[in-house]
Amino acid sequence: MSSENIPETKPDPLPSVDTLRRLAVSESGFVFDPSTGHNFTVNETGVTLLRLLQKGLRLDQLLTALAEEYDGDPREMERDVLEFAGQLREHVGA
Amino acid sequence: MAITATVAITGMNAKPDNPGPGLAVARCLREDPEFQGRIIGLSYDALDPGLYLEEYCDAAYLLPYPSAGDQALMDQLQHIQTQERVDVLIPCLDAELPGMVRLRPALEEMGLRTFLPDGEQLRLRNKDRLPELAEMAGIQCPEIKPVTQAGFFYQCQEEGWSYPLVVKGVFYDARIAHTADEAAEAFRKIAAEWGYPVLVQRLIQGEEYNLTAVGDGKGSLLGPVMMKKMAVTDKGKAWAGISIDDQALLGASESLARAIQWRGPLEVEVMRDTQGNYNLIEINPRFPAWIYLSKGVGRNLPMALLRLALGEEPGEFPDSRAGTLFIRHAQENIVPLAEFEAIVTRGERRTGAAAPTSDTRLQSPDNSQQK
Known part of the structure; x- marks a missing residue:
């Protein structure tokens, strides 16, 4: 099969909703994964992001929601969100 | 419903770096509001900490090491049974399980109830049969091989093994070895303490x-x-x-x-x-x-x-x-000499019965002279 026949699909940059929903997220930013026993901390913005991700928002919805709450360059905001998503994947593994 | 049974628990060797489970089992029972029975701590060494913790063990006895044979164990259990009227025995150490399982009918005849697996x-x-069991259960298991000579570790790469690997005792101990020399050293130490065969397991x-x-x-x-x-x-x-x-x-x-x-x-x-x-x-x-x-x-x-x-x-x-x-935390328990003496000389500490058989109050030469 040639590479032309392979449909171009972008991997989802966000961790799976199922994985994120199992996380216990406290107001202080302490996050506990009851499945693996791992824990980590996030800042106030991270808590907001995690709660939105747990609701199952897609990337574009997430950026819209953030734009309503925070001022900033939308491209910079997207870059920050994707970086946060990458760090989350490292912690929760999906 | 409240339980008033007398329970004997082995494995009181609550040592900080590698604790036996017995003391934790006793603590679970003692702190349960429905447990109103007595706890008898059993162990093999006079310095096992659980023997002296009266808050968890109402009485404590030494057992003969498994190498002393079944009869020595049964004799001591019979003595304990006469003294304490134990209802249930909870063995907590791997090495004593085969013997306890084998002796279960005799234990029950003595009035000691257990909840144990059968021999099969x-x-x-067993560690050397884990891959077989894992296959039955449908989960992965790293390869395990019994080894009887340290020379294996210098040729094992020809059989497809690679370093690091894990060297394990049949009952206890597991050491990660990164070289043949380390593996051979681990093999000798484990064999000396736990006997043969020693097991080698692929490291995951x-x-x-x-x-x-x-x-x-x-x-x-x-x-x-x-x-x-x-x-x-x-x-x-x-x-x-x-x-x-x-x-x-x-x-x-x-x-x-x-x-x-x-x-x-x-x-x-x-x-x-x-x-x-x-x-x-x-x-x-x-x-x-x-x-x-x-x-x-x-x-x-x-x-x-x-x-x-x-x-x-x-x-x-x-x-x-x-x-x-x-x-966990480690702390010191203060033990009167009379209680240590009771364990060392009689192999038992009983509530209210730990009186010394001799005058064990130590006196300095100066104090003696003043008398």
Whole structure:
């Protein structure tokens, strides 16, 4: 099969909703994964992001929601969100 | 319903770097509001800490080492039975399990009830048979091979083994070896302490997870509690851990329990590799030293085992609380010389009966002269 026949699909940059929903997220930013026993901390913005991700928002919805709450360059905001998503994947593994 | 039974528990060797589970089992019983019985601590060494902790053990006795043979053990148990009228015996050490299982009919004749697997169930989870059992249960298991000569480690790469690997004793001890010399050294030390064969196991890189529960003997696991180690001692034993709720680990452990129809307490040790696959490392035929966490999450497994041994229903198990930590600590217990003397000379400490057989109050030469 040639590479032309392979449909171009972008991997989802966000961790799976199922994985994120199992996380216990406290107001202080302490996050506990009851499945693996791992824990980590996030800042106030991270808590907001995690709660939105747990609701199952897609990337574009997430950026819209953030734009309503925070001022900033939308491209910079997207870059920050994707970086946060990458760090989350490292912690929760999906 | 309140339980007023007298329970004997082995494994009072609560040493900091590698504690036996007995004291934690006693603590689970003692702190349960429905336990109103007596606890008899059993151990093999006069310096085992649990023997002297009166808050957990109403009385304590030394047992002869398993190498002394079945008759010596039965004689001492008969003596203890005469003194204490024990209803239930909970063995907590791997090395004593084969003997206890073999002697179960005689123990029951003596009035000592247990809740143990049979001999075949016990053998099925022997370390050298783990791959066979894992296949039955449908989970991965690193290759294990019995070794009887240290020379194996200098030729093992020809058989497809690579370093680092794990060198293990049949009952206890596991050491990671990075070179043939390290492996041969580990082999000699383990063989000297635990005998032959020594086992070699392929090393799985990943994170260790543990599960403890009571098998009902009909293929089900009762009250499973899962834990991830957060800090370990130099010997790899948990110093801190946190309860988790991992359905994949639970499913794998339930498959194992079904495969062997396990009866009694057990601990399943698995390693989750970098791909997220579970690899069976060991199944221990007893409660782990971290069993007090079961009480911490609301599932007092030693109490459930005691009820089963008494022929009662094990009780309800509430949802286990993921995110509950335990952190061990070491502290000094002050022991009057008379109590140490009682254990050393008579092999027993009984409440109100620890009076010295001689005047063991030590006096300095100066004090003696002043008298």
